[in-house]
Amino acid sequence: xxxxxxxxxxxxxxxxxxxxxxxxxxxxxxxxxxxxxxxxxxxxxxxxxxxxxxxxxxxxxxxxxxxxxxxxxxxxxxxxxxxxxxxxxxxxxxxxxxxxxxxxxxxxxxxxxxxxxxxxxxxxxxxxxxxxxxxxxxxxxxxxxxxxxxxxxxxxxxxxxxxxxxxxxxxxxxxxxxxxxxxxxxxxxxxxxxxxxxxxxxxxxxxxxxxxxxxxxxxxxxxxxxxxxxxxxxxxxxxxxxxxxxxxxxxxxxxxxxxxxxxxxxxxxxxxxxxxxxxxxxxxxxxxxxxxxxxxxxxxxxxxxxxxxxxxxxxxxxxxxxxxxxxxxxxxxxxxxxxxxxxxxxxxxxxxxxxxxxxxxxxxxxxxxxxxxxxxxxxxxxxxxxxxxxxxxxx
Numbered sequence: 001x002x003x004x005x006x007x008x009x010x011x012x013x014x015x016x017x018x019x020x021x022x023x024x025x026x027x028x029x030x031x032x033x034x035x036x037x038x039x040x041x042x043x044x045x046x047x048x049x050x051x052x053x054x055x056x057x058x059x060x061x062x063x064x065x066x067x068x069x070x071x072x073x074x075x076x077x078x079x080x081x082x083x084x085x086x087x088x089x090x091x092x093x094x095x096x097x098x099x100x101x102x103x104x105x106x107x108x109x110x111x112x113x114x115x116x117x118x119x120x121x122x123x124x125x126x127x128x129x130x131x132x133x134x135x136x137x138x139x140x141x142x143x144x145x146x147x148x149x150x151x152x153x154x155x156x157x158x159x160x161x162x163x164x165x166x167x168x169x170x171x172x173x174x175x176x177x178x179x180x181x182x183x184x185x186x187x188x189x190x191x192x193x194x195x196x197x198x199x200x201x202x203x204x205x206x207x208x209x210x211x212x213x214x215x216x217x218x219x220x221x222x223x224x225x226x227x228x229x230x231x232x233x234x235x236x237x238x239x240x241x242x243x244x245x246x247x248x249x250x251x252x253x254x255x256x257x258x259x260x261x262x263x264x265x266x267x268x269x270x271x272x273x274x275x276x277x278x279x280x281x282x283x284x285x286x287x288x289x290x291x292x293x294x295x296x297x298x299x300x301x302x303x304x305x306x307x308x309x310x311x312x313x314x315x316x317x318x319x320x321x322x323x324x325x326x327x328x329x330x331x332x333x334x335x336x337x338x339x340x341x342x343x344x345x346x347x348x349x350x351x352x353x354x355x356x357x358x359x360x361x362x363x364x365x366x367x368x369x370x371x372x373x374x375x376x377x378x379x380x381x382x383x384x385x386x387x388x389x390x391x392x393x394x395x
Contacts, residue, residue: 079113094126173207201217258271315331
């Protein structure tokens, strides 16, 4: 190496802190451009987002790659520099092996660099290497309880629960909820953490116990997430919220959320599939109502006349039952037209099903009933809307 080159290297190393500070600012601006894209661009540009981010990434990558870390960066700053370089590579939605290389070196040089552990975990995750991703996030938590590692581990625990026995899966899901809660507690304005908590509650509701309070907490978490402009631009927030709304039979809102998720990320398949399935389900339901199950009036009348209160069995009016924490609940058989919007406690519907709709993602309230008599079945429900019909079929 010539004397002139050595002088240039020495000068660069003296100013390395300033160089890293400048690169840090540019890296922050790059991530802000990606995360706040829909705050600054119309949603119609969704198909161009990844391309525009990639173009800006490549410009910054050239600056990082023009610097020789071994000769131009002081040893004390190398771990930080490698972390930033790896984070720059990792902004792409697909896995970049160069990112893993940089971040692995960074954590070896400085095992206490929590940000590098977290970024390395995300790299492994993109590469479908859940085992090493989990180890990286756990490595970050050994040095500091931080919300990024907490919420990522929350997601991983839910993914792993599908491969476990029921008891172990339940414990994993509940642990997932606790980790997500801790992440939120560290920064209550972080919408991404709120979104992860909402997903954890949703998983708990379906996989552990269908407690309405859990679903309420889920929807509340999604509402908090939506208040953060970063989380607000993530398609998975609307997709998962749509799933919860579909279960609650809030179909109009569910369709809106699936549609918006499609607009935010046009190539993503799941929202499109759910939108198509729910649209088909509602179309079929509408047709079934209009055609009265495609049954003739005489057949319907015979089915109605065959309904006998003896079918109520133990749910005879005036009897007392215990539902959850409620004791001595008096039951009363009620026509569907007498139900009110909201809670209808103690009301029993005695009915016959005159038609059913196949659904690959079943909505429990409807799909649990069978065509014909449903003896001994009690329908405990909330009325969320009604359809006017001048030729109503009494239930």
